[in-house]
Amino acid sequence: MRTFELTRPTAIGDALEHHGARDAFIGGGTNLIDLVKLGVMRPEQVVDINGLGLDDIETLDDGRVSIGARVSNADLARDDRIMRDYPVLSQALLSGASTSLRNMATTAGNVMQRTRCPYFRDTAMPCNKRSPGSGCSALTGINRNHAVLGGSEACIAVHPSDMCVAMAAIGGTVVLEGRKGQREVPFADFHLLPERHPEKEHDLHDDEMITHVILDAPQAGAASNYLKLRDRASYEFALASCAAILTLDGDTVSSVRLALGGVATKPWRALDAEAALVGMEATTDSFEHAAVLAFQGAVPQSGNAFKVTLGQQAIVRSLRDAARALKAQGDRS
Amino acid sequence: MSDQTLGAGPKRIDGRLKVTGQATYTADHQLDNKAHAYGVFSTISRGRITGLALEVARNMPGVIEIFHHGNFPALHHTPSSMAGGNKVEETRLPFEDERIYYDGQFVALVVAERFDQARAAAQAVTVRYEEETPRANLEQGLTAHGTREGKGNHSRGNAKQAFESGTHRMEATYTTPVETHNPMEMHATLAHWPNGRLQVFESSQGVVQQKGAMAKIFNLAPHKVEVISTFIGSGFGSKLWMWPHAVAAAAASREIGRPVELVVPRSQMFTTTGHRPETKQTLKLATDEQGRLVALSHHSISNTSCTDQYVETCGSVTKSLYSCDNVSVDHRTTQVNRGTPTSMRAPGAAPGLFALESAVDEMALAAGIDPLTFRLDQFADRDESQDLPFSSNHIRETAERAAERFGWHQRNPKIKSMREGREIIGYGMAACNWEALKRPCDAHVALRADGTVYASCATQDIGTGTYTIVAQTLVELTGVPFERIEVELGDTSYPKGPISGGSWTTATTLPAIAEATRHAIMELKTRAVRSGGPFDGVDVASLNFENGVLSHNGKQMSFAEVLSSMKLANAEGDAHTEGADTSKYSYRSFGTHFVEVRWDPLLANLRVARVVSAIDVGRVMNEKTARNQVEGAIVMGLGMAMFEHTEYDPRTARVVNNNYAEYLVPVHADQPEIDVILLDYPDTAFNEFGARGIGEIGITGLAAAVANAVYHATGIRVRDLPITKERLMAGA
Structure with a gap:
């Protein structure tokens, strides 16, 4: 080495x-x-951060939940509070990688996970993310696995994390500790769009490290769902995934959080789709409409146009399953 | 019947060694003073090297030597003859000149004290190239080079004319992508030169062939080369023939005077150790009014490399599976800038039967006949391509029994007609087929004074259970149980055995082992009746040997006692058995797959839920390992149908998905319910045990059965593998 x-x-x-x-x-x-x-x-x-503690999951006074940087993906997925209050996060974690990888992988490491773009991983090929200014090989190359949302002329690499998609839906902050002190960055702002500088991936200074991720307090009465679509049934990065958190007031959507994975250059919050859903009846038509809005700005490449449809299907199925769960709860109570 | 004799299902005799980590694979061998080599691999696919910057690497810690085309020793080419025992697939030697023919070609080899040092230094070597436009895929190859003649063509009747006058006709083109074998154990060589002899540990499916090739390449008398492959983490064909890394390691070892170990990294197993080539196959079928096949033509083109000719004989099964008077089978190749292709599990038949059995399904539907009925009516009763009877053929029974078990008759033939919840159910079927071959083989067996029985043969156990069935053969013939049996395979110092390929290891090796065992027993008897022996004066013919005991007229002695009484170490037998006589029969194995797929159209999600396969491979030698071979082949067939696809950048011909994360094979969660029926009819015309071999047949036809089921579920006929979401979404 x-x-x-x-x-x-x-x-x-x-x-x-x-x-x-x-x-x-x-x-x-x-x-x-x-x-x-x-x-x-x-x-x-x-x-090596393994001597620094940072391995607790704590409920804060304001109801938020703080996750230490070193908490493993396996421990986080199996934590009682996470399974109870943020099942979408547990599901997302368990849909990723393999048992052995989840045992090793950490929360902060997953937030910082690099793309699987083959050209990023191949030092013989141009890549603006790895070697700024060298060009993007994916735009005119093999790009089936690449982003249709959030890309730029410089980069269309997908952010590969499942965990971050669930976190984007839940909302929260990334806690950074630097030589000049501590700051909290909203989770949605921590990952940057590639724009002209895909090498700059995070709102993180050289002298800073992630110490915690803090999740927003759980939403009462919500049903959630993480749906990951891929070629094989396990151990593969998403072609499209959707984290949905839904509350209903009767048959009407009272709140919704939607985040997408596998289709975007960063963990992707579908804000337009969410806005369009609130106040609407929780029907397949509404969900399909929202799904269309979520991909309104999509820029498909030569090999991945199917991801638009696939991502829309993920949204619709996630929302339908969440709505169905809520209605089943309502029927029981 | 003991639970260890032939036909029973004893556990593998090497199982415990493997699961406890005691089985020594190539890179596990420790030799004093071992150095490690790591390749510098070409990052272009066509052109030439114009400069190598080695200074940085040369001065890095632990570096011993860096080899390249400027300083690599001059070696020789092997004639590459299988009959001559020196075949390789890629005849060009590593570092032979400055030319680059494919991505991943060796351009330098760093030898260092430690593996990590060799790799770090290899990454520090910079290469300058003069790059030419590569031919990155079959279409680019065709445009640039056209095609060249393949092999294995066949013609009878007049397929063209018969097609034109047929009542129902179908014509379609099918494609299959490059697949990479991806055995778990990576290719590895450990070479050294004790006393001027070359000893090579290699993960090899063919030690005898590698020995011969090494002797030719290094200009050595054959007895000066030994190749050892005790355990192999599978090969699927990629380890049949030696690849350039083995030559590089052996030469480096000779030059530096130390043992050299070279493990091919996973990424380069996609480039320099063979692949199943890309194919493009055109099928034209016609029937008469009653739906009887009157014309069948199967013309295919596959890619070969720019250095060697490899032909994927896609139409090999088409010649003989169905009864048809007018048949035309033709194979052609085109050159692309890829490493040389090679056999991958069921070469020819795996891609060929995807096309043929998809086409037959299309033909049956076009003629308005149930696909099972269509096949049952037209399976050939004799091999019409050779005008020979089959030695044993129960294909109709495979189809009928599997159909019954599967529930084919509950199938509603209407497209998209069967649903459960969110999923549409599709049923599909296809025939499977593989040739049965038996080669010459030598073997050695000894009954030993300590009561053990020993056998050796220079074939290999590539994970299929060869060690175990050789032991079963000894149990069968000597009555001695596993605990007192020792089997040694995978070393060229043993009697010449076959490559572990073509599904012929069982049929080839066991008759030789049996013959050697009989010779050893005869030797024991002959010694025992000699003057001073325990059965002095007894007629050999009246001396009985059973369960390890010699007996005559009430006198009994175990063979151990007999040998000990005469102070003999052992009674040995050597044997040579010939290949099958192919003049009287056509030897083939048969079977049928039935597949249930589930399609969730609102998630574009396809899964294979159930596979029922019935297989006729002659006698089943070990129920457990035989079933394991078919189940494994079905899973591999699923991968072929739905996932496997080595992707090359169309601009650079460079492999894009050269790892286990992006080159997809089925994982546990993809496993369907698999039900394998083994017919177990001994084929005694083929060999004394009636076994034909079972390693490959299970993968043939499976992808077609999936595609046919997908058509039933979706109405979409996918003629290009793999059957991906986007292909189904585009067709919907």
Whole structure:
């Protein structure tokens, strides 16, 4: 392996002290080590955060839930509070990767997960994200797995996370600790659109690290659903996925959160679709209308036009299942 | 019958070694002073190397030497003859010149003290190229090069004329993509030169062929080369013939005077160790008014490389499966900038039967006949391509029994007519077929004074259970149980055995083992009746051997006692058995698949829910490992039908999905309910045990059965594999 310096701080301050622009934090390493071996990431120093604690899931006084950076995907998915109050997050986590990967992968690592774009992973090919200014190979290449939403002339790489899609739907903040202090960034703003600088993926400074993700307080009376569509039944990144959180007032949509995965350059909140649904009757027609709105700005590429339909189908089915669950609850009570 | 004899289903004798990690695969072998090699692989697909910058790499920690076309030793080409025992698929040697023919071609080899050092240094080598426009796929190959003659063509009657005068006709073109074998264990070579001899540990399906090729390439007397492959993490055909990495490792070892280990990285298993080529197949079928096939033509083109000719014989089964007077089968190739293709599980038949059995389904529907009835009415009763009877053929029974078990008769033939909840159910079927082959083979067996029985043969167990069925053969003939049997395979110092391919290992190896066992027993008897022996003076013919015991007129002695009494270590037998006599019979295996798919149109989600397959492979030697082969082949067929597709960038001919995350094979969650019926009719015209081989047949026809079921569920005829969501969405 290419050599790098490994530091193992036991305090956050030390971790930040050590960390610079050419460095990387390591939690579970499931993504970083893979990319280091491919020569895609070449950190000079790797700062191990495993001595820093940050492994608690806590309910805050205001009802929000704080998740430490090091909480593993497996522990988060199986946490009683998460399964009870944020089932969409648990489902999303369990739909991703494999048991062994989920045991290693961390919450902050998943937030920071890099794209699976094959051209990003192939150092012999141009890629603006890996090598700014070199060009985008996917735009005129094999782009079946690429984004139809949020892309740019510079990059159409998909954000691969399932967890982040659920978090985008739930809403929350990413807590950052830096040498100049702490700040909280809304989850929806933490991941950046590629625009002209796909190499800049996060609202995160070189001297900062993620310490927690805080989820908004759970919505009372909501039903939620994470639906992931892919070629095979398991162990594959999404072609399209949808996290839906729905509340009804009778048959009317009183609130809805929709986020999409597999189709966009970042965990994608479908705000127009949500706005159109509120106050509407919870019918397939309404859901289909919302699904169309969610993809109104879609820019399909040569190999992925089907993702528009697939993403719409994911939205409709997610919402129908959530509505059905709510109605079943209503019938029982 | 003991639970260890032939036909029973004993567990693998090497199972415990494998699940406890004690089985030594190639890269597990430890040799003193072992160095590690890692390749620098071409990032272009056509052109030439104009410069190599090695200085940085050369000065990195642990680096011993860097080989490339400028300093690689001059070696020789192998004639690449299977009969001569020296076949390879890619005849060009690594680092032979500066030319680049495909993405992933070796352009340099870094040898270092440790694996990580070799890899880091390899990544630090920079190569300058003069790049030419590559031919990235079959269509580009056809445009640039046209086609060339293949092999295995066949013609009888006049298919063209008969097609034109047929009542019902169908004509369609089917395509299958490149598939990559992707065995779990990566290709690996560990080579060293003790005392001027070359010893190679290799993950190989054919140690004898590799030995011969190495001897030719390094200009060595054959006895100076030994190739060892004790355990193989499967191969699916990619390990039949030696690839350039093995030559590179052996040469590097000779040059630096140390053992060298080279493991091919997963990404390069997509480039430099073979693939199933892309195919384009045109089928033209016609029937008369009653729906009888009057014309059948199957013309295919597959890709080969720019260095060698490999032909995917897609029409190999088309010649003989159905009764038809007018048949035309033709294979052609075109050159593309890819590594050389090679056999992948059921070469020819796997893509060929996707096309043929899809076309037969289309033909049956066009003629208004149930696809099962259509086939039952027209399966050939003799091999019309060779004008020979089949040695044993129960294909109709496979179709009828599987149809019964599956519930085919409950099928409503109307498209999209069967539903359950959100899903539409589709039923489809297809025939499967594979040739039965038996090759020459040598074997050695010894009855030993410690009461054990030993057998050796230079064939391999590639995970199919060869160790176990050889042991079963010994149990059958000596009565000695597994605990006292030792089987050694996969080493060229043993008697010459066959490649583990073509589904012929069982039919080839067991008769030789049996013959050697009989010779060993005869040797035991002959010794025992000699002067001073325990059965002194007894007529050999009246001496009985049963359950490891010699007896005559009430006197009994175990073979161990007999040998010990004479201070003999063992009684040995060697044997040579010939290949099958193909002048009187056509030997083939038969079967039928029935598949149920479930299609959720509102999620574009397709899954295979159920597979029922009945297989006629002659006698089943081990019920457990035989079933395992068919079930595994069905799963692999599912992958072929729905997922597998090696993607090449059309601009660069570079593989895009060269890993297990994006090259999709079925995972556990994709497994359907699988029900395999093994007919178990011994084919004694073929060999004494009546076994024909079972490794490949299960994958043939499966993709067509899926496609036919998909048509029933959706009304969409998918003629291009794999059957992806977008193909179904576009057709909807």
